[in-house]
Amino acid sequence: MRDEQEACRAIERYADTVKRLCIIHLKSGPDTEDIFQNVFLKYVLSSAVFESEEHEKAWVIRVTINECKDLLKSFFRSRTVPLEGLPDLPAQDPSGGREVLEAVLSLPQRYRDVIYLHYYEGYSAVEIGKLLSKNVNSIYTLLHRARTLLRKNLGGDEFE
Structure with a gap:
């Protein structure tokens, strides 16, 4: 488990990337916020050791894409009607x-x-x-x- 300082550093560094990836995949502000929280919760709970900053960024991107895919496949998502239009980006x-x-x-x-x-x-x-x-x-x-x-x-x- 990572400490608060390390988590804050990761959020500052990768927040924009995670949000943009989520918006591109999900096209939904609230879903983006949910996935954002999930990604950084996994980061905090992860015991992965990163070889470099690029390795860490790749890990965050991979987790974000997987979380988005999981949400899109979820039962709830498949049983709802999507809202028309994109949020203002x-x-x-x-x-x-x-x-x-x-x-x-x-x-x-x-x-x-x-x-x-x-x-x-x-x-x-x-x-x-x-x-x-x-x-x-x-x-x-x-x-x-x-x-x-x-x-x-x-x-x-x-x-x-």
Whole structure:
């Protein structure tokens, strides 16, 4: 079990990443808050020893994705009707960034994960492959297909 100081440091360092991942997966503010609490509770109760800050971040991302998937598979989630629309998300870039974020959120789950981890978190295809337990070539394929879908959805065909 970790002490309070270590938990506060982890929350300060990874809070934004966890929240963004949750919003991308769940598209719900209250569910995001629940998963946020679960992730950091698991962090505090975990006895895992991290080799580096990157290892710790990868652990937090993996736990967050797994928690989101578990919630989406839950009995409660499958027996409720989703609310229409997304919660108001702060746009990274006020001059059109919202449109790109909405396009990313509209992608199928397998594409959304790799695009988010690559462009928003800065991971390479090799690192994403390790995080998601997938072959690196599969990650390259998913990135290519996701970019093609985004280009089509955003009307960017003239840039080819």
